Amino acid sequence: MDVTAPCPDPFNMAAYVLGAGATQPDKVALSLLYPDHAEDWTYRDVVQAVRGTATGLLARGLAPGDIVLMRLGNTPDFPLAYLGALAAGLVPVPTAAALTAPEVDKIIATVAPKLILRDPEVPCPDISLTVGLEELRAMRALPPADFHMGDPDRLGYIIYTSGTSGKPSAVMHAHRAIWARRMMWNGWYGLRADDRVLHAGAFNWTYTLGTGLMDPWTIGATALIPAPGIPASDLPGLMARHRATIFAAAPGVFRQLLKDRDRLDLPDLRHGLSAGEKMAPSVRAAWNAATGKMVYEAFGMSECSTFISGSPDTPAKEGALGTAQPGRRVCLMGADGPVPAGTPGTIAIHRSDPGLMLGYFGEPEATAAKYAGEWFLTGDQAVMDDDGQITYLGRNDDMMNAGGFRVSPIEVEATLLHAPGITGVGVTSVEIKKDVEVIAAFYTAAAPLDEGILDAFAQEHLARYKQPRLYVHVDSLPTSGNGKLLRRALRAQFEARHQ
Structure with a gap:
């Protein structure tokens, strides 16, 4: 696979994510794991639900390019609605269910959505733009819409991140952002089509959405997601019972599931994946001792997802983040440009990276301020050795x-x-x-x-x-x-x- 190949044109993110699954409709795409059973969705189920949702959203009078705010909970409704909006050429804005109504009010004022998809259990201002779960779920049975194909650089979706200015920023991503994630398959995951990837996060977390669902589906693998309320202590049993081959979580989950355990018998597991924050050496050591498996970490941000990581092919050295994923152009920037190996600098990624954001919604000056010429500055400090291994030194702000x-x-x-x-x-x-x-x-x-x-x-x-x-x-x-x-x-x- 040539990870540097340009994104196809025309392109639709949802069509790309579901392309491999459409060729094997009877394969399980998603297993929602309960203590005593699993709720399975085949690729046929997922494709129909996504394309039917696209039909229903368009029937509401929406047009490609319209913004749809998502206030949905930790259920399959979230990824199905997300892909349904993308399939129709709409612009979904997935948001954390934990946000309060006043916080959501600010988002509405910023992005001016044409429609809000809402679970009644999720906080949201009571306005007339809302579509409830019953109507949303009914859309899945509608005749399938055609995928809206277009310029891969057009706006695909918007996610929110906390910026250094003190207010969350709306990060705009193109449809092509999903194409860039192929660099993670070998550069971080070691992902294969026969994998069964168990992600411990909620459906409505972007880490779960990308690593736990979009990427396994794109390659035609099976995603395993614990049902809401499953405690971390139950995860080892679920991994073993459902033959998980890759386990992904934030470092805190690794710490919780290792509590009071010095051994985990996971015969099908090849390795773990960690992101979101740096894993403490003590947690890594405890995981390795309990499982005999490696855990690979990744560094990234909302503006470009992950782009530095350890992987089965190129493990990170002790204390390092890892290396730039194959196909990424990453450097450490000083005041006068890229610095040589051994010199601290700001982690930067080249403007040409297909996973890099289009910019901050409604904030052209803030967008421009993140660049030094052709390089996007993350604000994170690091040092790189002669082998390309990058060691994190901290941030130049107080995030x-x-x-x-x-x-x-x-x-x-x-x-x-x-x-x-x-x-x-x-x-x-x-x-x-x-x-x-x-x-x-x-x-x-x-x-x-x-x-x-x-x-x-x-x-x-x-x-x-x-x-x-x-x-x-x-x-x-x-x-x-x-x-x-x-x-x-x-x-x-x-x-x-x-x-």
């Missing part, structure tokens, strides 16, 4: 990571400043015990505030993964000479006191 979601401290701070009694606040992640970090809010107030009240305020205004797990009353917040909040000083002071 946090909560269970695989990148979170801007500025966004959380701006929200908490409206909490009753708070006069100032600084938010950062802190290590509360070895290899375990949480989001902490350091606040000033006339006196320590009731944490229950602060928790309730955060729950009303912030998605669960953005909410602080720790509130610390301080007399003052550390600032630089020009008045800039020093979040790293807050972290250092806290950890010095609690070690």
Whole structure:
């Protein structure tokens, strides 16, 4: 497979994802795993559901290019509606179910969707654009729509990421973004058509959507997804029972399933995949000891998915992220351009990468600011050795990571400043015990505030993964000479006191 071959033109992302499955309609595309049984969807089922959904959305008066906001839960409705919108040439905006109604209100104001697909259990403003689950599911039985073929560079979908400005940014991706993911098949996954990939995440998480569903389906493999509510402790049994060959999860899930276990008998498993945040060496060592299998990590971002990783063909060296996936053009940038091996710089990816975003929706200046000539700057610092192995050094901003979601401290701070009694606040992640970090809010107030009240305020205004797990009353917040909040000083002071 030539991973550098140009994306076909005309192109449709959904047609490409389902192409291999359409040739083997009786093969199981998706198994939704329950403790005592599995709900199977064949490729015939999935293709019909996707193309029928496309018909139903178009019958609602939508036209190619129209934006469709997704407020759906952790069910197969999510990927089927996502691909159905893409099949029709619409632009889906998948969003985390944990977002609150006020947060969704801001998204609606930004992208102006023509339709909202909504699970009634998922928070969303009550507006007339909503299509409920009953109507959405009924669309699957409609006559199949033709795939809307077009320019692979046209807008395909929009995902949200927390930016350094303090407000989430809408990242626009072209249909061709899925074509770039072929570089991950050997560059990270070691993915094969006969694989059974168990992803521990929810359907409505972009990590699950890409690694757990879109990529296995594109190659004609089988996706295994635990049903909602399945605890991490049950995952080893599900992996063994359903003959999973690859297991993917965030590092925290690996840690949970290893709790109180020193051995996991997984005879069909070849290896694990980890992304979302850096895996602690202790967790990696415990996994290797318990399973005898390797785990391969990947580095990426919403603007380009993953593009640096270890893999079965090229494992990462100890302490390194790995190497640029075959077909990627990656460098480390200094003030005057790419730096040589051994010199720290900012991780950058070339503008020509087919997986790179089109830009931030409605933010041309913010988009332009991310580039240095032909190179997209991630803001992450690293050093590369002579073998191309890249070691991560940290970020040049204060972004946090909560269970695989990148979170801007500025966004959380701006929200908490409206909490009753708070006069100032600084938010950062802190290590509360070895290899375990949480989001902490350091606040000033006339006196320590009731944490229950602060928790309730955060729950009303912030998605669960953005909410602080720790509130610390301080007399003052550390600032630089020009008045800039020093979040790293807050972290250092806290950890010095609690070690």
